[in-house]
Amino acid sequence: MIAACSQRLVHSVAFVILLLSGLTLSCGPGPRLISQRKHKKTSPFVLKQHVPNVSEYTLGASGQPDGPIKRGDPRFQDLVENHDSNVIFRDEERDGSDRIMSKRCKDKLEALAIKVMNQWPGSPPETPPVKVRVKEAWDDNLLHGETSLHYEGRAVDVATSDRDRSKLGTLARLAVEAGFDWVEYESHGHIHCSVQSDSSAAIKNGGCFNGESTVRLSDGKTRTMAEIQVGDHVMSMRSDGVIEYSEIIAFMDRDDNGYGLFYTLHTETGESITLTAKHLVYIVNQNMSLTIDRMDAVFAESVEEGQFLLIGERDSIRLSQVTAVTVETRRGIYAPLTKHGTIVVDDIVASCYAFIDNIVIAHAAFAPMRAYHDISQFLPSYTWSVDNNDTSVATPTGMHWYANVLYTVGRTLFSKDTLYVH
Structure with a gap:
């Protein structure tokens, strides 16, 4: 089993490298x-x-x-x-x-x-x-x-x-x-x-939720972003549009005291979701029968009144029209990553990703993290403590090193139409 997971990790890393390297064209000297x-x-x-x-x-x-x-x-x-x-x-x-x-x-x-x-x-x-x-x-x-x-x-x-x-x-x-x-x-x-x-945390971290935002756990309880931990199973959406609970495998970013500029999207049925400008959220442009090919993942800052957000319920998804968009500075920066790459926050379906408005590329880029998580289940676990009486493990804070690497690469590759190289 470990060998199979290791092979999956190697394949995932190779795929991402090829994916990123394929975005540039090499040529001769000069x-x-x-x-x-x-x-x-x-x-x-x-x-x-x-x-x-x-x-x-x-x-x-x-x-x-x-x-x-x-x-x-x-x-x-x-x-x-x-x-x-x-x-x-x-x-x-x-x-x-x-x-x-x-x-x-x-x-x-x-x-x-x-x-x-x-x-x-x-x-x-x-x-x-x-x-x-x-x-x-x-x-x-x-x-x-x-x-x-x-x-x-x-x-x-x-x-x-x-x-x-x-x-x-x-x-x-x-x-x-x-x-x-x-x-x-x-x-x-x-x-x-x-x-x-x-x-501004919205600049440094790019795609996050506010600490007061809530998620639903598999045991039926509701918790805020500030309360959830790695290992919790939260409501999310599978790639085929089915609501399912998915495990939180890491926090791409977490800062209890950080401040950011957040967009809040309000719906006609009373739901609202608060997230930073470049965080992806799912929308549908018309209130018709919901199918996967009609869903678009767009940046929160580009959502407009009249579009429809996906409302995640226990076993189904419905649509609710956006009636207002407000912007304000809030405290608390949280970016959980689930195995599905999606999460239902304040009853609204959102992506775990930001900056790259292509879900396929974003999900593929984090394949190594998912593979590592699978492998780690079969490895010995260690508990670190600062003294003989304290066996607790502090919740990691700050940006995850892997997410930071991808963010840096993403700014280089995707934020410019062209690159001039000497």
């Missing part, structure tokens, strides 16, 4: 483009246009300011320096401040740099590709508006290395595609881009 999908036409911004079409400081954009960060502030240690060779920094102050920014801002700026070089590749080596040029990033001199996100390293003002102002409208569109949370064609000289705070 600069090249690795394309995952056809390049989309961009619609340039016009002066003063911003996306999303809300205030920069709203939850749906970059969120409220946390306050200026000075060099002596403990929060300054959380900022990073950007030394990406694909980005040009003006560094007008001659103190390196234009390289200082939040981790999220750095990530999005580097994604934008790739997109800019793909948009205007030039003809190396005679004509080098156009690069993104940072005119302003972190500002500790308080030269911007009273609540500017530049003071927190959460904003950058960018242009192109060739100083061609006719490219600014397209540059703004590329910044949106790169994942900046708010982008404005602010002036004739630059584009203003900003991001949410790194402290």
Whole structure:
């Protein structure tokens, strides 16, 4: 039995490696483009246009300011320096401040740099590709508006290395595609881009439920996300659409004290589910007879009023129409993984996965974790304790290492339309 499970683990790992490696195209030496999908036409911004079409400081954009960060502030240690060779920094102050920014801002700026070089590749080596040029990033001199996100390293003002102002409208569109949370064609000289705070759990963890969300156990009891443990059997949905209880084999993420930006989807029959923006939930677009081929797994942030959620009952599934979507910050970050890859939360069927809006790929990517869980059932178990009287095992917290690896790979492979490789 152990040998069979080991073979299954090897096959699962090999499948995921082939699956991920198949998403890129290799070619000969020198600069090249690795394309995952056809390049989309961009619609340039016009002066003063911003996306999303809300205030920069709203939850749906970059969120409220946390306050200026000075060099002596403990929060300054959380900022990073950007030394990406694909980005040009003006560094007008001659103190390196234009390289200082939040981790999220750095990530999005580097994604934008790739997109800019793909948009205007030039003809190396005679004509080098156009690069993104940072005119302003972190500002500790308080030269911007009273609540500017530049003071927190959460904003950058960018242009192109060739100083061609006719490219600014397209540059703004590329910044949106790169994942900046708010982008404005602010002036004739630059584009203003900003991001949410790194402290937002919705950014760090991607797909989670709130601690107050409830699940149904196989013994008929109801527990909150904060109460369930690995080994519990919770209501879920099989791949063929049948309601069944599935074992929790791990927590991909768990943080009792973490805060995140959560979307709550409300239905006409009183149910509601609360989850982060990039968490997958099942919907049906029309209230007709329910079949597997009519179900779609979509990000919570993309669910619209009028669509239908799947309501999981003891032995059946019914539909209930979405009547409202609300957004708020809540405490508690929980991402349980069941063997089925689905879970019924607050009576609504959801996926255990996030970020990749393809259930088949997501479920396959976690096959090694399921295989390891099966193997571990036949291995000796050990109990660790801090003293002779304590034999308890603390509930793991933080992001699971395997989920973190997949999240990192996923951001690299799936968050960009194309990758520019030297």
